Amino acid sequence: QGPPLGGVTDVLVRRSGQLLAEQRMTALEVLFDAELATGRHTHVVRELRHFVDEYPFGERLQEQLMLALQRSGRTPEALEVYTATRERLDAELGVEPGERLRAMHLQVLKGEADEPVGEVVVPARPAELPRDVRGFAGRTEQLAQLDRQLAARAGAYASDVWIVHGIPGVGKTALALHWAHRVRERFPDGQLYVNLRGFDADREPMEPAVALAQLLRALGADPRRIPEEVDAQAGLYRSLLADRQVLLVLDNARDAEQVLPLLPPTGTVLITSRHRLGRLVAEFGAFSLGLGALTESDSRALLGGVLGEGRVAAEPAAAGELAELCGHLPLALRIAAA
Incomplete structure (x- = not known):
């Protein structure tokens, strides 16, 4: 993290800093190649943007960013990356983009670098409903x-x-x-x-x-x-x-x-x-x-579904009192009857 040899002496920076910076950029290029190869194009866009700002003349990183954007369905942004890079190279170094970057630009224009945003295998029928409520009553x-x-x-x-x-x-x-x-x-x-x-x-x-x-x-x-x-x-x-x-x-x-x-x-x-x-x-x-509170009859039906209709029928006064104490709210009734 940070510039190579940050915090050490100027002599050591002059001797090794540039080499380490180049090695770091190469390592990043290898990393992003691996990420793109496994289909993580949408996940690496933010990181690639960060590093192309840090290495504005790193054409391989620019190329990888274009590929990631194209595969994420963001073709106009991929083309903007190429345009900005070409203008920067011309203004500051007086050169045109390299062969690989120009080839990527052409691929993006033709759509040859495109892949689906997500390769999917749709199941015939997802069935995710939690189980139905036992003793449902009313409504x-x-x-x-x-x-x-x-x-x-x-x-x-x-x-x-x-x-x-x-x-x-x-x-x-x-x-x-x-x-x-x-x-x-x-x-x-x-x-x-x-x-x-x-x-x-x-x-x-x-x-x-x-x-x-x-x-x-x-x-x-x-x-x-x-x-x-x-x-x-x-x-x-x-x-x-x-x-x-x-x-x-x-x-x-x-x-x-x-x-x-x-x-x-x-x-x-x-x-x-x-x-x-x-x-x-x-x-x-x-x-x-x-939804409001249950009616008295629906509260009794719910209690009957949880406790058994026979028990509720045998003690109607107690069932009615319990329903009143619970405000005829289904959750409170279920907790009280548990």
């Missing part, structure tokens, strides 16, 4: 709303987005997963699930780049070739899901900004959140599905 109207909209969009290649919102413990995730399991056969291209950890007490909310990488891996993208930049990841993600009927559950979202890069071009998305995420409703036509 008849909300389930009916979801069913009606799914029927209305049958055969349409568009994206429906639902926001299931409510206070903690009201059963947002339970509803989303229960409905997802009921209709999963309607999504022949698979079901995807991500816990965005928007309100996790122990961990930070998941960044969109992390969530996109997780989704891309589930869709078969080679982890070594997943772009680092969110925009590039989102572009690859949308390309993989174009015209595919996929059900996506984005659980525990914190805000609209966390979710926006994850929205697919087709299929159905269920988002659960403590917030209403009004921006998604206003700007993207998302459907809002608010």
Whole structure:
């Protein structure tokens, strides 16, 4: 790190500094050749930019940067690198770029250096849904709303987005997963699930780049070739899901900004959140599905599913009192009945 022999005497620098600098540049060229050979073109762009600034006349590094940019789908930037290098060589040294750099320029112009952003093998059908909730009860109207909209969009290649919102413990995730399991056969291209950890007490909310990488891996993208930049990841993600009927559950979202890069071009998305995420409703036509406490009868049905209907029927007063104490919230009822 830093210039060769930084901090030592001028005599030693004059004797060995230039040689070490040349050896370092050669080592970097070998390193980046290896990185590019293994398909890590998107991962090395930032480092290459750093080192071409440090070695502005290192034509091999410029060539590698052009190749990395081209393979990352950033051809205009690759051409800008060549133009800037040629102008610098002419202005400061009075020479033209070398044969290899000129050849790379020609390859980029012709598209011969191009490779897919990510070489993928798409699985027939990802199936990532966590298991359904035992003893699910109630939410008849909300389930009916979801069913009606799914029927209305049958055969349409568009994206429906639902926001299931409510206070903690009201059963947002339970509803989303229960409905997802009921209709999963309607999504022949698979079901995807991500816990965005928007309100996790122990961990930070998941960044969109992390969530996109997780989704891309589930869709078969080679982890070594997943772009680092969110925009590039989102572009690859949308390309993989174009015209595919996929059900996506984005659980525990914190805000609209966390979710926006994850929205697919087709299929159905269920988002659960403590917030209403009004921006998604206003700007993207998302459907809002608010949840409140269960009714008394639904609370009894939930307790019956967990404890057994016979036990609840034998002690109706106790079951009713327990439901009242729990505020008719599904999570509290399940914890109390455990």
